[in-house]
Amino acid sequence: MKTSRKEFIRNTALGTAAGIAAPFQQFQTENRANNSRNKIGVSTYSFWQFNGPKEETPVSxxxxxxxxxxxxxxEILWMQMGSYENSHLQNIKRQALHAGLDLMGFSTHQDFLTPDEEEREKEIEKTIEQIELAYRLGIPTMRINTGRWGTTGSFDELMANDGKEPVLEGYTREQGFRWVIDAIARCIPTAEKCGVVLGLENHWGLGRTAEGVLRIVEEIDSPWLQVTTDTGNFLERQYEQLEMMAPKTVLLQAKTYFGGGKWYSLDIDYDRVADIFAAADYRGYVSLEFEGQEDPDKAIPQSLDLLRQAFV
Structure with a gap:
């Protein structure tokens, strides 16, 4: 039986395609792997660390x-902004553009963990204003936290107690969760309107554990509330809790402690951390938070090298 010219060309093409399909698929897989490294950013906190007046370490x-x-x-630390005037915000955007940097995170503070309804209302209003600031800066994600019970005398004392503090006398953790959940839920419509994803961080208070963070995020159940994961804020069950947080993470903050930590030092295996987040298909930014006592101008580049080698 004769084969027509069209059939001959078609069969030849199919054979050739079959011959190259497997190598091409392998190339695609390898190419994805080669292009899968997470981008690495740095928090302005790394340059300041609350050492001296914030004006001495401006965002610029x-x-x-x-x-x-x-x-x-x-990643910009809200407390370090200096000014919230629109001209200042737009100059930051312009400067970052010319420097070739993404403004990829806005790190803010809240104190929703209080029985004082008026104080919670003020914190909600402040958080809404912060979301709008992030929008004006063109920043897509904003770190928030639960706040603390305030039963520990100072932050140094809190750190000495591994971040644990007693519940406010006369109240319960369950009441605390209700206050925090209701307050954050009030901020979600503004986050959606502005296109800013909120990331609840494991940052003491009810967010000291992955279980506490995820309870709040899952109960609110909004795509505009996810997780900011800080590698330095789990002082026990470190990798187990990182695995729990990874699937909902929108920003990964990576602590380093060159020269010894300000409050403590953790031995963090960043190869292992990178594997955990790769397994969760995390493709977002890794934001360095240098919290050591070495000169930042020396330790921050060392930290960048460390993170580049891990997140490949």
Whole structure:
């Protein structure tokens, strides 16, 4: 039986395709792997660490240093802003653009963990204003926290107690969860309107454990509330809790402690951390939070090298 010219060409093409399909698929897989490294940013906190007046370490200086050191992006600590005037915000955006940096995170503070309804209302209003600031800066995700019970005298004392503090006398943890959940839920419509994903961090208070963070996030059940994971804020069951947080993480904050930590040092295996987040298909930013006592100008580039080697 004769084969027509069209059939001959078709069969030849199919044979050739079959011959190259497997190598091509392998190439695609390898290419994805080669392009799968997470971008690495740095928090402005790394340059300041509350050492001296914030005016001595302005965001503009952090932008220039981060660019010179080779970072991909910058996470801005809200407390370090200096001014919230629109002209100042737009100058930050312009400077970051010229420096080749993404403004990829906005790190804020809340104190929803209080029985005082008026105080919670003020915190809600402040958080809504912070979301709008992130929007004006073009930042897509904002770190929030639960707040603390305030039963520990100072932050140094809190750290000495591994972040644990007694529940406020006369109240319960269940009441605390209700206050925090209701307050954050009030902020969700603004987050959606502005296109800013809130990331609840494992940052003491009811967020000291992955279980506490996830309870709040899962009860609110909104795509506009996810998780900011801090590798340095789990002081026990570290990798187990990181695995729990990874699937909902929108920003991964990576602590380093060159020169010894300000409050404590953790031995963090970043190869293992990278594997945990790769398994959860996390493709977002890793944001360095340097919290050591070494000179930041020396330790921050060392930290970048460490994270680049792990998150490949």
């Amino acid at each position: 200086e952090c932008i220039e240093k981060a660019a010179e050191m080779g970072f991909d992006g910058l």
